[in-house]
Amino acid sequence: xxxxxxxxxxxxxxxxxxxxxxxxxxxxxxxxxxxxxxxxxxxxxxxxxxxxxxxxxxxxxxxxxxxxxxxxxxxxxxxxxxxxxxxxxxxxxxxxxxxxxxxxxxxxxxxxxxxxxxxxxxxxxxxxxxxxxxxxxxxxxxxxxxxxxxxxxxxxxxxxxxxxxxxxxxxxxxxxxxxxxxxxxxxxxxxxxxxxxxxxxxxxxxxxxxxxxxxxxxxxxxxxxxxxxxxxxxxxxxxxxxxxxxxxxxxxxxxxxxxxxxxxxxxxxxxxxxxxxxxxxxxxxxxxxxxxxxxxxxxxxxxxxxxxxxxxxxxxxxxxxxxxxxxxxxxxxxxxxxxxxxxxxxxxxxxxxxxxxxxxxxxxxxxxxxxxxxxxxxxxxxxxxxxxxxxxxxxxxxxxxxxxxxxxxxxxxxxxxxxxxxxxxxxxxxxxxxxxxxxxxxxxxxxxxxxxxxxxxxxxxxxxxxxxxxxxxxxxxxxxxxxxxxxxxxxxxxxxxxxxxxxxxxxxxxxxxxxxxxxxxxxxxxxxxxxxxxxxxxxxxxxxxxxxxxxxxxxxxxxxxxxxxxxxxxxxxxxxxxxxxxxxxxxxxxxxxxxxxxxxxxxxxxxxxxxxxxxxxxxxxxxxxxxxxxxxxxxxxxxxxxxxxxxxxxxxxxxxxxxxxxxxxxxxxxxxxxxxxxxxxxxxxxxxxxxxxxxxxxx
Numbered sequence: 061x062x063x064x065x066x067x068x069x070x071x072x073x074x075x076x077x078x079x080x081x082x083x084x085x086x087x088x089x090x091x092x093x094x095x096x097x098x099x100x101x102x103x104x105x106x107x108x109x110x111x112x113x114x115x116x117x118x119x120x121x122x123x124x125x126x127x128x129x130x131x132x133x134x135x136x137x138x139x140x141x142x143x144x145x146x147x148x149x150x151x152x153x154x155x156x157x158x159x160x161x162x163x164x165x166x167x168x169x170x171x172x173x174x175x176x177x178x179x180x181x182x183x184x185x186x187x188x189x190x191x192x193x194x195x196x197x198x199x200x201x202x203x204x205x206x207x208x209x210x211x212x213x214x215x216x217x218x219x220x221x222x223x224x225x226x227x228x229x230x231x232x233x234x235x236x237x238x239x240x241x242x243x244x245x246x247x248x249x250x251x252x253x254x255x256x257x258x259x260x261x262x263x264x265x266x267x268x269x270x271x272x273x274x275x276x277x278x279x280x281x282x283x284x285x286x287x288x289x290x291x292x293x294x295x296x297x298x299x300x301x302x303x304x305x306x307x308x309x310x311x312x313x314x315x316x317x318x319x320x321x322x323x324x325x326x327x328x329x330x331x332x333x334x335x336x337x338x339x340x341x342x343x344x345x346x347x348x349x350x351x352x353x354x355x356x357x358x359x360x361x362x363x364x365x366x367x368x369x370x371x372x373x374x375x376x377x378x379x380x381x382x383x384x385x386x387x388x389x390x391x392x393x394x395x396x397x398x399x400x401x402x403x404x405x406x407x408x409x410x411x412x413x414x415x416x417x418x419x420x421x422x423x424x425x426x427x428x429x430x431x432x433x434x435x436x437x438x439x440x441x442x443x444x445x446x447x448x449x450x451x452x453x454x455x456x457x458x459x460x461x462x463x464x465x466x467x468x469x470x471x472x473x474x475x476x477x478x479x480x481x482x483x484x485x486x487x488x489x490x491x492x493x494x495x496x497x498x499x500x501x502x503x504x505x506x507x508x509x510x511x512x513x514x515x516x517x518x519x520x521x522x523x524x525x526x527x528x529x530x531x532x533x534x535x536x537x538x539x540x541x542x543x544x545x546x547x548x549x550x551x552x553x554x555x556x557x558x559x560x561x562x563x564x565x566x567x568x569x570x571x572x573x574x575x576x577x578x579x580x581x582x583x584x585x586x587x588x589x590x591x592x593x594x595x596x597x598x599x600x601x602x603x604x605x606x607x608x609x610x611x612x613x614x615x616x617x618x619x620x621x622x623x624x625x626x627x628x629x630x631x632x633x634x635x636x637x638x639x640x641x642x643x644x645x646x647x648x649x650x651x652x653x654x655x656x657x658x659x660x661x662x663x664x665x666x667x668x669x670x671x672x673x674x675x676x677x678x679x680x681x682x683x684x685x686x687x688x689x690x691x692x693x694x695x696x697x698x699x700x701x702x703x704x705x706x707x708x709x710x711x712x713x714x715x716x717x718x719x720x721x722x723x724x725x726x727x728x729x730x731x732x733x734x735x736x737x738x739x740x741x742x743x744x745x746x747x748x749x750x751x752x753x754x755x756x757x758x759x
Contacts, residue, residue: 064180067108068092069099069125070141071118075164079112079141082172088180096120100128108136110159110179115142115149126156137183139175141168147340147347150328159183161328163339165408170380174332182320189317213311217246218304233292233313235285249311250294251283279314291318331406333384334391342405342413346465349417353458362425364414365454365472366394366432369484371410374447382442383410389442390449393435398428413469422457422489429453429487450485452476457489504557507543512566516542519574520741524593524712524734525755527726532750534591536627536734537575538741539567564597565604571595572610576617576624578744582751589623590751593655598632607646621651627678629657648673655712660700670707677704679730681715688724701728719758 066083070076071094083090091108093099096117113122120128122140129135139160140153150161159179162171192211213230217223226241234241234249241248282292293314299306329341337345349361368390375383387410394404394412403415414432419425432453439446454476456468475490482488511517518540526533541549558564575592583589600606614621626647644654659677669677679700686693697713704711713725716735725733738755 064088064109064183065107066090066110066112066176067099067102067136068112069096069117070094070112070114072114075114078169079172082169083112083176086173086176086180088176094118096125096128099125100132103129103134103136104132109183110176111136111138113138113140115140123152123156137179137186139179145339145343147343150340154325154328158328159324161340163408167408171332178327182324185316185320213313215241215246215249215309215311216299216306217309218306221246224306230311233284233290233311234282246309249282249309250280279318282311291315334388334406336391336412337403337405339405339407339413342403342407342415343465343469345403345405345415346468349415350458350464350468352417359417360419360458361415361417361468362419362422362455362457363468363472364416364425364429364432364487365407365456365469365476366412366414366451367453367476367480368410369450369452369480374442378443378445385442386440386447386449389440390436390451394432397431397435402428413472419457422455425455425457426487426489429455433485433487452479452484453487454479455487455489501557504549504554505561505563508541508554508558508563508567509561511541511543512563512570516544517567517570517574518542518743519571519578520743521575521578521592521747522734522741523739523747523750524591524732525738525757527722527731527733527757530755530757532590532738532753532755533732534593534625535747536593536741537571537595539571540741559597559599562599562603564599568595568597568600569609569613573613573617576613576619579623580617580619582748583619583623586751589620591623591625593625593627595657596626596628598629601628601632601643606643607650610647610652611650625653625655625676627655627657630659644673660696669703669709674709676710676712676732678734679711679713681735684713684715684721684725684735687721694724697725698728701725701730705729722757 064087066088068076068079068083068090070079070092073094076092076094080090080092088110091102093102094117096119099111099113113125115122117125122138126138135157137157137159139162140149140158141162141164142149143164145163150158153161159182160175162168162175211229213233214225214227215223215230216225223241223244223246226236226238228238230236230249231238231241277293277295279291279293281289283289291314293312294309296307296309299308329338329344330336331338346361346363349359353359353361368386371383371386374386387406390410391404391406391412394414398404398414398416401417403413405413405415407413414428416425416428432451436449436451440449441447454472454474456471456475458468471490475488479486479488520538520540521535522538523532524534524536525531539551539555541551541554543549555564558567572594575594579589579592596606600609610624610626613619614624628644648654653675654673655676655678656672656674657678658680660680660683677700679697683693683696683700687697688694701711710732711730712732712734713721713730714734716722716725716733716737718737721735722733722737739750
C-alpha cells in the first residue's frame with residue numbers, strides 16, 4: 061500500500077519539525093514548505109493525500125491558498141492549524157471542505173496524531189465513495205440507461221405519477237417488493253412534510269422550471285417499510301420520445317456520506333476525550349445568548365470558567381492516561397451539577413466553561429459555583445489511588461452594553477486567576493477593577509520587557525551589619541526600576557509580573573552581573589571585596605543553567621567566588637529535598653555561599669535544614685516586627701536562633717527598625733543584622749560611603 065503523503069505548510073521551523081515528526085509517527089510521508097506560494101507551486105508539480113495548513117502564513121491566509129488552488133483546478137483534503145480558535149473561520153473552512161480544525165494550544169501535539177489518523181480514515185472512506193461513484197459513472201456510459209444505475213435505486217413512472225418499473229436496488233433500499241411498488245403512486249417514495257410533497261413531481265406542478273429542479277440532485281429523508289429512516293438523494297430525468305412520456309428517478313442511499321459529514325461537523329465543535337462542546341461551540345452558545353439579550357432586554361447569561369487545581373501533578377506523577385481519567389470524571393460531575401439548559405464545554409487541558417442562561421441575578425451563578433465545588437468534593441479513584449479534585453472558578457455576568465463572547469470569557473478567566481491567587485478551591489466574581497489590574501499588569505510586562513537590559517534597571521544596596529565588629533559586613537543587592545516619566549516602580553508591582561512571564565531570568569542575570577561588577581570595582585578601589593548577596597528565584601533554577609550563568613558572570617567581572625552569596629526563598633528548598641535542585645551543590649562546591657531567605661515562612665523547615673548546602677538563614681521580618689514584647693515572636697525567634705547555633709549556621713535578622721528589636725536579638729546570640737535602623741537600600745555611590753565603615757550600634 062502506498063504511504064500517504066502529507067504536505068505541511070508551516071512557516072515556523074520548530075512547529076514544522078514537530079508536526080513533521082507527528083506525521084511520520086502515523087506512518088505518513090511528511091513534506092514541508094513554509095509559504096503559501098511554495099505550497100501552490102509544489103502542488104502544481106506533485107500531489108498530496110492531505111494538506112496541513114497553518115491558518116496564517118507569511119504571504120497569505122489559508123483561505124487565500126485554497127482560492128489559488130481552486131483557480132488552478134486543484135483540490136485536496138486539508139486540516140487547518142491555527143494559533144487561536146475562531147468560530148466563523150471554522151464554519152467557513154467546513155464549508156470549503158476542511159477535514160479538521162485544530163487550535164495550536166498546549167495540547168496541540170497530543171491531539172494532532174489522532175486528528176491525522178481520523179483525517180486519513182475519512183479520506184480513505186471518501187476515496188472509496190469516489191471510486192464507487194466513478195465506477196458507476198463508467199458503468200452507465202458503457203451500458204444501457206437502466207443498467208447504468210443498477211447500483212442505485214431506479215424507478216420509472218408516467219406522467220400521472222404511477223410507478224412503471226422498479227429495480228432490485230430500490231426494493232432493497234425501501235424494503236418493498238417490486239409488486240408493492242409497481243402501480244403505486246410515486247409519492248410513496250417521497251414522504252411529504254405537513255401534507256406538502258418534499259419535491260414537485262411531473263404532472264402535478266407543470267413543467268419548465270419544475271423540470272430544471274428535478275434534474276438537480278436533491279437530498280431528503282426516506283422512510284423504509286419497517287419505519288427506519290435513511291438519508292437519500294434523488295435525481296429525476298424526463299425520457300422524451302415515443303407515445304408515452306416517462307420519468308426516471310434515480311435514488312441513492314447517502315446515509316454513510318451524511319454520517320461522515322455529521323461526524324466531521326461534530327468533531328469540529330466537540331472535545332474528543334469528553335464529547336463535551338469545545339471552545340468554538342461554547343463561543344457560539346455565548347454569542348447566541350448575548351444576541352438574545354439584545355433582542356429581549358432582561359435576558360442575561362453568565363459564564364463560569366472552571367480550572368482544576370494542581371492538575372499537572374496528576375499528569376506528572378501518574379501519567380496522561382490517569383489525567384484523562386480524571387478529566388472524564390470531572391466532566392461527568394460538572395454535567396451533574398448544571399441544569400439541562402446549561403452548557404458545559406471543555407476549552408482544553410483542565411479548563412472548562414459553564415454557560416448558563418436565564419440568569420436573574422448574580423446569586424444564580426454563585427449557587428452553581430457552590431454546586432460545582434460540592435460535586436468535586438468527593439475524592440476520585442484514579443488507577444486505584446484516591447485523588448482530590450478541586451477547582452478555581454471565575455464568574456462573569458453579562459451586562460447591558462457589554463462586549464461579545466470573547467470579552468465575557470476573558471472576564472471569567474481574569475476572575476478565575478484571581479481565585480487561584482487567593483488560594484485555589486474557591487470562586488471569584490469579575491468586576492471592572494480586576495480588568496483594570498489585568499490591563500495594568502500587561503502594561504507593566506510590556507514596559508518591563510523593554511526596560512530589561514537598559515539603564516532603567518538599577519541595583520540598590522542595603523547594608524548587612526556585623527554586630528560584634530560594629531561594621532558593615534556586606535550588602536544585599538536589590539533590583540529597582542526607574543521608569544522615565546513615572547519614577548521608581550515598586551518591586552511589589554513588577555517582580556510578580558517578571559516571575560509569571562519568565563522575564564525574571566533576564567532580569568536576574570542583569571542584576572547579578574551589575575552587582576558583581578560593582579563589587580569588583582570596590583575591590584579594585586579599596587583593595588579587598590565586600591560580600592554581595594544576590595537573590596535567585598525558583599523560576600531561574602527551574603528554567604535555566606544557573607551554575608553556568610553564575611560562572612560566566614564571575615569570569616566576566618573577575619570577582620572571587622568568596623565575595624558572592626546567593627539568597628533563595630525557603631519554598632525553593634522544599635523542592636531541593638526532593639532531589640530537584642542539584643545545582644545548589646555545584647554552586648556550593650564553587651565556593652559560593654547560599655542563604656535561605658524569609659526563613660520560617662515555609663513548612664517542614666527543621667526536618668530538612670540539616671541536609672541543605674546552606675551556610676546562613678535570614679530570619680524573616682514577620683517574626684521580628686513584634687519583638688521584644690510579642691510572646692509568639694519571641695518564642696519563634698529564640699527557637700530559630702538556637703537551632704541555627706546548634707547547626708553552625710549564621711543568622712541574619714532582617715527588617716530591624718528600632719533598638720529594642722536589635723538588643724533582644726543581640727542578647728540571644730544574633731550577630732548579623734539588616735534593616736532600616738542601619739540603612740535603607742541606596743544606590744552604589746551612597747552605599748560606598750558606608751563600605752567598611754564603623755556602625756554606631758547602641759546595645
